[in-house]
Amino acid sequence: EPEVTQTPSHQVTQMGQEVILRCVPISNHLYFYWYRQILGQKVEFLVSFYNNEISEKSEIFDDQFSVERPDGSNFTLKIRSTKLEDSAMYFCASSEIRLDLGDTQYFGPGTRLTVL
Amino acid sequence: QKEVEQNSGPLSVPEGAIASLNCTYSDRGSQSFFWYRQYSGKSPELIMFIYSNGDKEDGRFTAQLNKASQYVSLLIRDSQPSDSATYLCAVNMGSMDSNYQLIWGAGTKLIIKP
Numbered sequence: 001e002p003e004v005t006q007t008p009s010h011q012v013t014q015m016g017q018e019v020i021l022r023c024v025p026i027s028n029h030l031y032f033y034w035y036r037q038i039l040g041q042k043v044e045f046l047v048s049f050y051n052n053e054i055s056e057k058s059e060i061f062d063d064q065f066s067v068e069r070p071d072g073s074n075f076t077l078k079i080r081s082t083k084l085e086d087s088a089m090y091f092c093a094s095s096e097i098r099l100d101l102g103d104t105q106y107f108g109p110g111t112r113l114t115v116l
Numbered sequence: 117q118k119e120v121e122q123n124s125g126p127l128s129v130p131e132g133a134i135a136s137l138n139c140t141y142s143d144r145g146s147q148s149f150f151w152y153r154q155y156s157g158k159s160p161e162l163i164m165f166i167y168s169n170g171d172k173e174d175g176r177f178t179a180q181l182n183k184a185s186q187y188v189s190l191l192i193r194d195s196q197p198s199d200s201a202t203y204l205c206a207v208n209m210g211s212m213d214s215n216y217q218l219i220w221g222a223g224t225k226l227i228i229k230p
Contacts, residue, residue: 048216056216107159
C-alpha cells in the first residue's frame with residue numbers, strides 16, 4: 001500500500017540553525033501539507049501546497065518557514081532560523097484531491113525536531 | 117476562532133464493550149469530519165471519515181454526524197486492548213480560507229482494560 005515517507009525521523013539542531021525536513025508524498029497525490037504537534041498538544045496546520053504554490057497557510061507559518069517541491073517526488077519544509085519553541089513533531093500529509101471535494105489526508109510517520 | 121472540542125479523558129472501557137468518543141465543532145459550515153487514531157509517538161492514522169448526517173459503519177467502527185447539533189461521534193464495538201490510543205477528531209471547515217486544512221481536537225485518550 002502506498003504511503004507517505006519522511007526523513008529524517010529525528011533531527012537535533014542548535015537554536016538559530018536552518019533545518020530542512022523532507023517528505024515523499026504518495027505518488028498520485030496532488031495536494032501536500034505540513035502539520036506540527038508540540039508534545040502533548042494538538043496537531044496544528046502549517047501549510048498546504050498545490051500546483052507548485054502555497055494554497056493556504058496558518059499564522060504559525062511565518063517568514064522563517066518555507067516549502068518547496070524541488071523535484072517530482074520530494075516536498076520539503078525549511079525552517080530558516082530555528083527557535084526553541086519549534087521543537088515538535090512535524091508531519092507531512094498528502095491527498096489526491098481537495099478536502100472539501102471529498103478527499104482524505106494520509107500522514108507520514110513524522111520527523112521529531114529537537115532544538116537545543 | 118474555529119474550534120474542535122473533545123473530552124481529553126482518559127476514557128476507560130472494559131474489553132468487549134462499546135467505546136463512545138465525542139467531538140463538537142464551532143463552524144456550522146463545516147464540510148467533512150475525520151477520526152484519526154494516534155499511538156504515542158506515532159503519526160495520526162485515519163480511521164473513518166463522514167460527510168453526511170447520520171451513521172457510517174466500517175467494521176467495528178461507526179461514525180455518527182449531526183450537523184444541526186454540530187456533533188460527531190465515533191463508536192467502537194467489541195473494544196480490544198489494541199484500540200487503546202488517543203483518538204483525534206479533525207474537521208475541514210470548507211470555507212474560503214480553509215478548503216485545504218484540517219482543524220484538530222486535542223484528542224481523547226482511550227484505555228481498553230482487559
